[in-house]
């Protein structure tokens with residue numbers, strides 16, 4: 118049977134935070150049957166009563182086809198597709214939790230950006246390790262602030278899957294008047310872009326928090342892009358993916374707009390707060406903080422230089438003064454700008 122958007126109904130979205138709720142709303146607006154589940158029962162009851170998620174996306178009323186699911190186990194029995202949208206720290210825990218209730222023909226997607234903590238795995242590898250090789254898997258990524266998607270502002274996303282039928286079906290479930298969804302088979306490339314851009318957004322925030330100006334920000338984005346390209350190429354991703362929505366698109370979005378929580382963290386550090394103070398000031402999910410060390414480790418293992426990521430790690434975890442880190446970047450040996458692809 119050909120997979121279509123309808124064969125993915127109902128979709129259960131796991132994670133009633135900003136992004137899970139926005140994606141659930143976007144699909145439901147297209148008439149897709151969606152069930153939203155979150156771990157906090159009290160919050161779920163409130164969402165069900167108000168028909169909105171006032172904690173994460175105030176004032177956005179849910180479409181009728183979006184229902185709240187209180188009982189995860191029961192909803193998994195009847196669903197045809199699961200979309201996970203929890204932070205990377207909770208990704209493997211959620212997969213372990215749903216695994217006993219899943220049949221192998223249920224396709225699984227996720228909108229989480231980042232790596233599995235402690236082992237630094239890309240989430241696709243973690244998903245296969247936990248769920249086995251039979252599920253169709255897809256990653257949803259791209260430049261997309263939850264609030265803008267939920268408001269219905271124009272947005273473009275990428276759905277990456279090795280199963281092209283699943284990618285197309287999921288893209289059409291998401292695709293609507295204000296949301297364009299593209300597809301790609303480069304699952305690795307999409308994950309590299311979506312993970313590293315968060316670390317670079319912290320760097321961009323630090324740079325702007327220090328007041329270093331527009332030239333410095335543009336240089337940082339461009340050289341950050343070179344770091345993404347180098348890592349992606351050594352890991353075996355498609356270089357062109359890095360110039361797409363999940364790479365350059367998301368890098369630009371997250372590094373330049375203050376809606377980004379990664380950028381907010383950097384801004385707070387750059388303006389003089391300690392890392393701990395900055396973390397509590399932002400008080401939200403900051404994936405780049407979790408990914409930075411793992412990205413650097415992977416780069417070092419692959420022999421790839423990522424000097425900006427390295428300085429972000431020094432600031433976040435070794436107490437480095439952000440001004441000294443910028444100085445360290447500026448003092449690197451002089452070299453030709455190209456080639457971007459390669460190890461240094």
Ligand SMILES: NC(=O)C1=CN([C@@H]2O[C@H](COP(=O)(O)OP(=O)(O)OC[C@H]3O[C@@H](n4cnc5c(N)ncnc54)[C@H](OP(=O)(O)O)[C@@H]3O)[C@@H](O)[C@H]2O)C=CC1
Nearest residue numbers: 132133134135136137156157203204207229230262263402
């Ligand atoms: N927000 C955005 O604009 C975008 C976010 N993303 C990505 O989506 C992912 C989720 O981010 P986002 O929705 O913004 O984060 P939020 O902090 O808004 O929400 C996270 C949600 O996950 C839940 N959660 C956390 N830990 C667990 C757990 N152990 N088990 C079950 N549920 C858990 C939280 O529950 P509780 O409310 O109870 O704390 C909350 O509902 C991240 O990887 C992020 O990078 C991607 C694109 C856009």
Ligand SMILES: O=C(CO)COP(=O)(O)O
Nearest residue numbers: 259260261262377378379
């Ligand atoms: O990934 C995002 C937009 O595409 C959200 O970025 P932040 O997690 O930095 O808010």
